[in-house]
Every structure is written in structure tokens, then in C-alpha cells.
Amino acid sequence: MPRAAQRRLHVLRRPKLRQSWSKYNLYNLWRQRDPKIGNADHETFFQQKWKAKGLLRAYHGEHIKERDWERMFSRRLLSVANMNPRYMAENDGSEMAAGRGSGKDTERNWDADVVKPSVITPYMNMTFAPMERRLDIAIFRAMFASSARQARHFVVHGKVKVNGKVMNFPAYKLNPGDMFQVDPDAVLFATGAPKKKGGSNARLGITGSQKNNAEAEPAAEEEAEGAEAEGAEATAEASEEVPEQDPETTDKPEAPKADMKPTRFAIRKLTEQAKSILAKDKDVSASQKQNLRSFLKRAKPLLSKAGRSAATPADVLDELNSMVKELNLSGAPTDAAAAAANAAPAATPEAPASPSSGQAVASTRRGPPRSIEDLNEDELKALQRLIKEEEENPADPTKPYHTPWKPRDYMSPFAFIPRYLEVNQKVCSAVYLRHPVARVGSAEVPTPFGPSTNQLAFNWYLRRR
Structure with a gap:
């Protein structure tokens, strides 16, 4: 049986507008x-309502079943x-109640x-006002999710609280008056930029064709490495919890475990470099490529070792420095060699760098090292x-997601929060103040279609055929 084609939400030939960024x-x-709709004489009233309903339902809650x-x-x-408060203070308001409307x-x-x-009141734009009361739609309107479907995913997986x-x-x-809160992570x-698989490649400017033509590790090997990294991190985080001292015993409490996160970060950084x-530098010799592949194979068990409870930063760093020393990247470009040799000491401030790595860094520096006292005022402000x-x-x-965090692309055109929501971005929470209402000249339900299209859809759901 052929596999069913996955439904595409965004198409350009026959576009349908969605609640998505x-x-x-x-x-x-x-x-x-x-x-x-309705300008042509060949369309019946039923066809006009059906077409308008299809356009609006593609935007307003397309993931919701029609019967719901x-x-x-x-x-x-x-x-x-x-009502103008000053006018109401000067008059009794009886003339406002006279007549219709x-x-x-x-x-x-x-x-x-x-x-x-x-100026008229666009009542018809309020057709889908009951949809705005849904929790997933409100999360999307509050800019806590990039689409209504993603907001629904957060709710189903327990990332959202309502009234605590x-x-x-x-x-x-x-x-x-209901307050809902979404997990900040x-x-x-x-809302943040996605985490690219080849983060180091993106910074170094490697294109897709170069990555495909260059020599790279198999995909299965990268997945195994990611699984080992996640397992090592989970083991290390579990081992960081120190048990409390039992008051009925005289045993001494265990010493606090060393923080291995910087060491693990250094290993992963070196692996990326x-x-x-391997992917970028074409001038690297065959022996140097062989040394790099050997380093990648030895880095996996070292990453697992860094996640164990008995591991210490000094032991792991000594083995890491010896591995960096054996790389012998003198023929490679200086910037890549310096990054590979300097990644471990820069990410592990608790352990000193070995003489071998220090020599490698000193050989690739441009000029002697400078201290903080040698910086001028502008450089010191930039450093701070x-x-x-x-x-x-x-x-x-x-x-x-990508760290340091930065907003995702194409986010600013969708940065709009309705008036019936009070949002606090610092704690990722919002309050549903009231139901959406229509005013003279505006309606509070965000919709990309005009009142005439909404009126036809409203007539469809009235079931007056």
C-alpha cells in the first residue's frame, strides 16, 4: 500500500489563510x-455562502471539527x-438612547x-467570536505559540495552566477573569529561532552543496552521538541531587558532585569544530582527516564518561587535551585550528589548560595576549x-531552540495582541479580560476577510436556507 501523502497546510497555488506565523x-x-463573492450573477446564494464559509473556516480554527x-x-x-465620558458628564444621555441602534x-x-x-459597526466580523474563547486560540493570540496547532500541542502535553x-x-x-500560563521554555x-542541526556549519558559512560533497559522518552515527549526549546529560543531572543527611546516623554527607556541564559542552564544541x-576545509591532508575521524570516535565514549557520577573535570580534561594534541592540525587553516584547540579551555574555566593546548593557541594568535588593564575605555565598555x-x-x-535566544524570522508582522487579553511576557501568562465586542468602526476578532464575506458565512450557520 502506498503511503498516504501528508496534508500540506501552506500552498501558494490555491492559497488558504491560516493562523500561523x-x-x-x-x-x-x-x-x-x-x-x-456575490458580484457575479451565475452564483446562487447557496454557493456564495458555501464559498465564504470555506474561506473563513480555513483560517478560524481549521484544526477544529465542523460539528464542534x-x-x-x-x-x-x-x-x-x-461614549465620551466628558459628554456624558455634561448631559444626561437621554438623546443617546433615542432612535434605533x-x-x-x-x-x-x-x-x-x-x-x-x-461609520458603521461591523457586526458581521464577530461571526467567529465564540472561537476566541478556546484555550488554544487564546494562547496563539497572546503570542505564546507560533500557530494554533502548536498551541493545541502545548495544551495536550501539559505545558499550560489555567488559574494555577x-x-x-x-x-x-x-x-x-481566567488567567492562563504557558511553560516559558x-x-x-x-517564538525563538530554530536550532539548526549544523550550528557550527551555519556560522562558518558552509552551503548545502558543499556539505553534500564534503566527507561527513553517517547520519546513524550522529543520531547515536545525540542519544549518548542526552543520556549522559540526564545521568549527570540526576547525579547532581545531593541526598539529605539522616539525623539518626553519624555518617558524613557525601561531598557535592562537580559540575560537568562545561566539560560536556567543551567536548560537544570540539566535535562540531x-x-x-572535515566539511569545509579542502586543503586538509588525508592523514589529518584520519586523525579527525579518530578524534570523533574517541569523543563519544569520553562524552559518556563525562556524564558518570564518578567523573571529575580534571580527568576528562586531561584526556581531552591529549586527544587535541594528537590532532596535529598544523596544515589546516588557522581559524579552524584555533577554534578546535581553544574550545575546551574556554568552556571549562575550572580547569587550567595543558601546555600542549596552550602552545597550539599561542601559535595561532595574532600578537601577544592583552590583559584587562591594557584595554581602553571603549573596549572595556564593549566587554562589559x-x-x-x-x-x-x-x-x-x-x-x-537556538541559544543565545533570538526571535524567529517573520515574527514582527504577526506581533498583535487583541484588546480583550492582558499579556505579561515576562512570566508568559495572560488574563482573558472579557469576551470580544464590536465597536463603531472596528471589531475585536482578528480576521483577514471583510464584513461582506463574514456576513455570508454568518448566514450559512444561521441555517436559513
């Missing part, structure tokens, strides 16, 4: 024009009248030089700024 969806939104939405649909459209219609002066058009309790139901209807993953040299940025936004290879 995808660049393809942004392009479809940019080129979206008025569908002009029909249960949420309400003929009641909430709206408010704009929000006030009595006044005759327009057609003899004036400029006749302002009448974990809520696993994406269809939960929020009430005015999930929000950083959703070795792979980048870099240190502050590193403290506030550190690099952590264990995170599933």
Missing part, C-alpha cells in the same frame, strides 16, 4: 485580495457603544465642502556589554 502564510496574506464549531456558534453578536440618526449636511462618510491548574483540554472555554521554543573542518548580554541570554546547547 509561517513565511508562506505571510506571503499569502500579503497577496490576499477581496474575494468579491457548530456547537459553539452563537447568533448573539456582542457590541458596545462608544446607538442613537438617533441626525440629518447630514450635503451642502458642506467635505461630507464625512457614515494544569489544563489538558484545548477546547476549554475561557471565562472573563515552550514559549521560547515557539572537527566536523566543520558582552558580559552582561551573556549573563542575561546565555548559550545553552541543551535547549531545543
